[in-house]
Amino acid sequence: MLALKNVEVVYSDVILVLRGISLTVPDGKIVALLGANGAGKTTVLRAISGLLDIHNGEITKGEITLDGRRIDHMAASKIVRLGVSQALEGRRILAELTVEENLRLGGHTSSKRSRDNLDRVYTLFPDLKDRPKFIAGYLSGGQQQMLAIGRALMSSPRYLLLDEPSLGLAPLLVQQIRDIIVEINSQGTGVMLVEQNAAMALSIAEHGFIMEVGKVVMDKPAAELLEDDDVREFYLGLQGEDAASFAEVKHYRRKKRWLS
Amino acid sequence: MTQFLQALINGVAIAAVYALIALGFVIIYKSMQVLSFAQPGLLLIGAWWVVFATAPPEEGMPTLFWIVMMAAVTGAIGALFLLSREVVKAAVAKSLFVFMALVAAIDVIWVAWVREGDVGGLGWPFWAGVIFALVIAALTGIAIERGFLRPMVGKPVFAVAIMTIGIDVVLRILAIDLLGINIRSVNDPWGIEVLKVGDLVFQHRQIAQVVTAIIVVILLLAFFKYSRFGLAMRATAFDQEVALTQGVSVSTVFAMSWAIAAVLATIAGVFLGSGFGLSPSAGVTALKALPVVVVGGMDSISGAIFGALLIAVAEQLTVTYQPTYAPWLGQGFAQVVPYLIMFIVLLIRPYGLFGTKEVERV
Numbered sequence: 001m002l003a004l005k006n007v008e009v010v011y012s013d014v015i016l017v018l019r020g021i022s023l024t025v026p027d028g029k030i031v032a033l034l035g036a037n038g039a040g041k042t043t044v045l046r047a048i049s050g051l052l053d054i055h056n057g058e059i060t061k062g063e064i065t066l067d068g069r070r071i072d073h074m075a076a077s078k079i080v081r082l083g084v085s086q087a088l089e090g091r092r093i094l095a096e097l098t099v100e101e102n103l104r105l106g107g108h109t110s111s112k113r114s115r116d117n118l119d120r121v122y123t124l125f126p127d128l129k130d131r132p133k134f135i136a137g138y139l140s141g142g143q144q145q146m147l148a149i150g151r152a153l154m155s156s157p158r159y160l161l162l163d164e165p166s167l168g169l170a171p172l173l174v175q176q177i178r179d180i181i182v183e184i185n186s187q188g189t190g191v192m193l194v195e196q197n198a199a200m201a202l203s204i205a206e207h208g209f210i211m212e213v214g215k216v217v218m219d220k221p222a223a224e225l226l227e228d229d230d231v232r233e234f235y236l237g238l239q240g241e242d243a244a245s246f247a248e249v250k251h252y253r254r255k256k257r258w259l260s
Numbered sequence: 261m262t263q264f265l266q267a268l269i270n271g272v273a274i275a276a277v278y279a280l281i282a283l284g285f286v287i288i289y290k291s292m293q294v295l296s297f298a299q300p301g302l303l304l305i306g307a308w309w310v311v312f313a314t315a316p317p318e319e320g321m322p323t324l325f326w327i328v329m330m331a332a333v334t335g336a337i338g339a340l341f342l343l344s345r346e347v348v349k350a351a352v353a354k355s356l357f358v359f360m361a362l363v364a365a366i367d368v369i370w371v372a373w374v375r376e377g378d379v380g381g382l383g384w385p386f387w388a389g390v391i392f393a394l395v396i397a398a399l400t401g402i403a404i405e406r407g408f409l410r411p412m413v414g415k416p417v418f419a420v421a422i423m424t425i426g427i428d429v430v431l432r433i434l435a436i437d438l439l440g441i442n443i444r445s446v447n448d449p450w451g452i453e454v455l456k457v458g459d460l461v462f463q464h465r466q467i468a469q470v471v472t473a474i475i476v477v478i479l480l481l482a483f484f485k486y487s488r489f490g491l492a493m494r495a496t497a498f499d500q501e502v503a504l505t506q507g508v509s510v511s512t513v514f515a516m517s518w519a520i521a522a523v524l525a526t527i528a529g530v531f532l533g534s535g536f537g538l539s540p541s542a543g544v545t546a547l548k549a550l551p552v553v554v555v556g557g558m559d560s561i562s563g564a565i566f567g568a569l570l571i572a573v574a575e576q577l578t579v580t581y582q583p584t585y586a587p588w589l590g591q592g593f594a595q596v597v598p599y600l601i602m603f604i605v606l607l608i609r610p611y612g613l614f615g616t617k618e619v620e621r622v
Contacts, residue, residue, distance in 0.1 A: 051504055080507030088505055094498045104488075105495045109507035111488050155507055 301431025306526025557615020
């Protein structure tokens with residue numbers, strides 16, 4: 001189990017982005033992390049993967065544990081070795097390298113099982129199998145996303161962190177990515193899915209967390225979230241019987257009081 | 261015609277040395293975006309180790325020998341420790357570092373004292389000396405990266421570049437101190453023997469350096485293309501965060517690029533010292549790798565090779581023809597030519613002939 005407990009993250013010593021966040025990713029389950037822009041979703045992933053350093057960020061409070069073992073303040077390469085792999089937002093494939101080189105890089109930590117992992121990725125993504133020598137930058141957006149996910153799988157992770165895999169993709173491709181995530185999960189990998197596309201994320205997730213300004217404001221099974229009126233309105237864009245007016249818009253922020 | 265061909269031959273031979281040094285620049289620049297001015301220093305120190313290892317032994321040497329060996333062994337243990345941080349307990353690591361620092365201090369004091377007389381050598385065969393020097397050079401590279409550049413991570417690139425100038429000064433002074441005022445032989449097997457084809461003269465060492473440079477370049481390219489760490493280095497050069505998420509230890513990559521650069525500089529230093537011997541002025545020659553990389557493009561391996569050929573051949577042609585056709589330019593004009601070419605290239609293509617064009621909003 002991957003767990004965050006009261007994690008607080010500060011960037012550049014002054015910008016408080018995560019204000020004591022707690023969430024858990026159980027083994028072999030899909031968990032969705034939803035929230036508006038700037039809520040701190042990506043920061044949560046950075047904190048888990050040990051990438052805060054290069055963004056001048058720091059975990060100032062709380063702890064992150066993997067099966068009870070603390071992994072905060074651990075080097076990023078070590079965390080990957082322990083089985084937590086992340087596909088960054090915006091695909092971030094190495095455009096000038098070939099498809100195969102991108103995948104080989106993903107297998108950096110587990111070079112011995114590289115062959116098996118490569119076969120697994122090629123079975124999941126037949127599109128990539130046809131063109132191992134293709135320069136990755138010339139792939140279509142969907143294929144690039146598949147390459148990014150495939151690369152993250154090359155270290156045979158127990159937990160896969162996906163940052164907005166549906167970003168900038170056509171609805172049909174989003175469907176495809178969604179099916180692939182389910183497939184990966186059914187092979188035993190726990191998935192933490194960070195998404196703006198809440199409908200897609202909640203349709204496959206077991207559990208959902210909703211973040212607002214650095215805090216988890218809702219923490220419920222995905223099915224309940226899908227039924228929740230506010231979630232339906234703000235994240236799924238569905239409205240109830242009578243159209244809500246903006247005057248009644250609810251925020252999950254605590255009521256601000258002076259001097260609080 | 262003969263004169264022209266001879267100039268070409270000499271040019272290509274020197275280009276091999278320039279290319280070796282320039283590749284070190286390129287590898288460091290590619291992985292860390294840092295322009296390393298420490299290459300000449302690394303070259304001199306590296307070549308000095310060859311001089312030291314191959315020079316005939318003298319009285320009183322065994323003690324120095326043991327100290328140097330101790331330094332080398334501790335360096336090796338240090339390197340092992342760096343590679344397996346997780347295994348070694350922190351306390352052990354700390355005491356090891358203290359020990360290394362002590363040994364280094366004793367080493368420096370001893371060398372300064374022994375210099376009263378003359379530092380004798382180990383009397384090893386040339387090849388053993390070269391391998392010894394390459395190992396030490398790699399460790400020196402790693403040590404410089406760990407000790408001086410790691411604390412600078414995240415600081416402005418400009419500050420780091422200035423830092424490398426400082427490292428270069430220290431290394432060069434150390435090397436000049438060790439070399440003394442005499443020209444030292446690296447005891448290379450080529451000497452100043454030549455192979456004559458018609459009127460053309462091929463020095464043995466020129467052939468050796470061209471062949472070596474070609475082999476080194478092929479090995480490097482194969483390393484980058486096929487090996488796990490080569491790929492990791494390329495990935496780090498493109499996108500550090502991505503490399504991190506794939507489990508690449510970026511700090512190992514940095515250390516490795518410095519080790520490779522130091523090894524390349526040492527090979528170049530051996531060739532600069534072959535034939536007529538090594539003198540501190542080899543550092544000046546090494547600095548010509550700077551126009552080479554600027555002409556070729558800082559981040560391009562093929563650019564470094566092309567730049568080396570262009571600059572070295574231009575230099576040799578100037579050496580050959582300028583005294584006859586443009587004597588008014590004075591003596592030693594050839595020394596200026598590389599910088600002149602760099603100047604022109606910078607005016608026309610600021611990112612070098614093969615470099616990545618930087619797209620930046622101003």
